[in-house]
Amino acid sequence: MRMIKLALLRFTALAGAVTLFATTPVVAQAIEGEADNAQIYAGVAASVNDEPITIADVANRARLILLSLGVQPNEQTIIQAQQRALDGLIDETLQVQEAQQWEIEISDLEIEEELERLAAGNGMTLAQFQTDLVAQGINPVTLRQQMKADIAWQRLVGGRYGSRVRISDLQIDDRLSRLEKSMDQVQLRVSEIYLPAYTPEQMAQMEQGAWDLRRQIQEGAPFGLVARQFSAAPTASNGGDLGWMSPSQLKEELAEAIKGLTPPAISEPVITEDGVYLVSLMEQREPVKAELAGFSLAQFETSGPDAEARLDEVEAAFSSCEAVDDAADAVDGVVAVKLGALPIDQTSIVYADLFTNTEEGTLTDTLTFDGDRKVRVVVCRQIMSGAQLPSREEMESRLREQQISLLADRYLRDLKREATILRR
Structure with missing residues (x-):
């Protein structure tokens, strides 16, 4: 069997149903003997809020799954593909119904463009790709339906949750720090x-x-x-x-x-x-031997005869590097500055020793500059080299995708719980 690479759903909880490996003999008959079972093949496998999913729909999607896996199907893999197909079609029906509730429309042009990209990924034109599907006994409509649901769901989830997901500096620092500490394994x-x-x-x-x-x-x-x-x-x-x-x-x-x-x-x-x-x-x-490469820093600065007392107040109000501005705003005359990353080769020996011996997320002792300017530095994080860590931007993107994926899964579970789903 020729394997075709398929662009599958990004957000769907792909195997949420607990009946994944339950037998479905009616659908099995439809796939294996459709010519002799035309009446069964035209029947209904399930309904989602009164919208039918036909056995023909399930059979076409099951073939598509088997084709994407590229394995020679046997009785067990056919049963698995049938149930996965039905679960996927139920999810897609719910997704499209919800997108319609939010008046999200997907044009034929958008679907065509996605199909063309998919065909190109398989080294074919769209016409060749569709011909290949038909030759494998698959109605191309099933792939169009999947693409439509995928695009609609991504747009819906992005619209509902994209602007709500906020990844804080503290979350990024925490994840990077944990990764650094695991690098000695x-x-x-x-x-x-x-x-x-x-x-x-x-x-x-x-x-x-x-x-x-x-x-x-x-x-x-x-x-x-x-x-x-x-x-x-x-x-x-x-x-x-x-x-x-x-x-x-x-x-x-x-x-x-x-x-x-x-x-x-x-x-x-x-x-x-x-x-x-x-x-x-x-x-x-x-394990990768990690070496100290620099520091992620912030600082509180003030001046005057009561500078030390004000810095004590700021330190008491300080909670995290993410909230340095809040701590400074709580005390008159104190300014917070986020210094960002300072490479160790650009740090004097005195300060490098000071920052190295300061626990992450805490403040140094007071430093005095230009007579009466008083500063306490926050060592947000010690930056290690040789650990092949993702950049802050990559980590932020990774955490954001994880959160959106979890929100989307919860959204779909809620839709399932509230829907009327009848499996025949």
Whole structure:
């Protein structure tokens, strides 16, 4: 089977339904014997707020999933693809319905442009791409529907939450600091597939499903594509990629599961309290020796005979580097200045020693300049080199995407809870 790379939903919780691996014999009949089951094939597989999803819709989407995985389908993979197809179509129907409530319209031109990009990514023109789909027994309409839902949902989520998500300097500093401190451990590049389970029966279903997915991956299905189709983790839209991590940053059960594996390797299914995981260990590297490269600083400045007392008041009001302006505003005559990053090679030995021996997030003793100008410096963070850390902009973008993804997942769960969904 020829594999086609598909642009899948960015925000959807791809495997939220707990019946992921339940059998659906009617749909199986529709896929495997549609010529002899025309009446069944035209039937309804589910309805979402009275809007029908036909068995033909499910069959077309299931073929698309199997084509994207690039594996030779067997009975189990067909069943999985059918249920994933139905879950995905239910999600998309809810997304489009909600977008319509907010009067979000997606033009045919926008869909065409996305399809053209997708075709180009497969080295084809749009006409060739659609011909290839038809040759595989897939109605191109199913991909257009998926694109429409994807664009509408991104626009809706971006409009509702994009301006609300604020990533603070404190959050960025905290994440970068934790990354720095983990750099003295072995670094692992890992990806995940998460199948949620909330009852013993569901756990058994998810464990069996995880074994089936593992077998498909070992037979050649790309881990990232399987994660996009089946994982319920926020990382699903990124192929399950967690990036470089130390073992201490992973869940204990996941770290234990890949302990001793030689990359590239995939764990056996990992049972946790909230579901089942598969973990892919892609690369491993030795700890990076980090060296002090500089400091992220701010300062409070004042002058006059009562300068020391005012600085004491500021220090008492100070809570974080993010709120230096608030602390200064609380005391008359004190000015806050965010100095930003100061490389260590541009710092005098005296001050380098002072900043090195000052705990992060605290103030130095008072420094005196030009007679009566008094300054206390805040060491927001010690900057380490050799750790191959993301930039502040990259970390901000990463945290922002994570928050929006979590908000979008919660939004979709709320829609499901409030909807009338009938599976036939």
